[in-house]
Amino acid sequence: MFIRIVKLSFHEEKIPEFLEHFETVKDQIRNFPGNNFLEMYRDKDNPCIIFTYSIWNDISDLENYRHSDLFKEVWAYTKQHFNAKPEAWSVDKIASLP
Structure with missing residues (x-):
């Protein structure tokens, strides 16, 4: 799994x-195949900036979505x-604390 931040x-x-x-x-x-999680956030200091945070099974699942x-x-x-211009990062989770 990997995370996509836009x-x-x-x-x-x-x-x-x-x-x-x-x-x-x-x-x-x-509910697109391969998507496990989706959230949206708004910047506290600049309300014009919004982030999406999604978790995908595999890069191919994200690519399938991007071509859909x-x-x-x-x-x-x-x-x-x-x-x-939008910015995007594909990242791997290193640690998660409860």
Whole structure:
């Protein structure tokens, strides 16, 4: 398993629209084959920055999602609201403390 963290920076006036759309697709993303976990976070100091945090079985599962019609629709909608280029990291968990 590995973790995917994506940093998205939005025009402030577009955030409600983005969040409303996310509500309509979040279950489909979460239930995509190979996805085990999905959360979204908002930066405390800059409310225009939102992060997604997802856990995938394998890199191929993420790639399958990234080539799916679902991702193409979500990304086409989402990227029109950005005010900066998104950033993404694929990371392996080193430690987890209860």
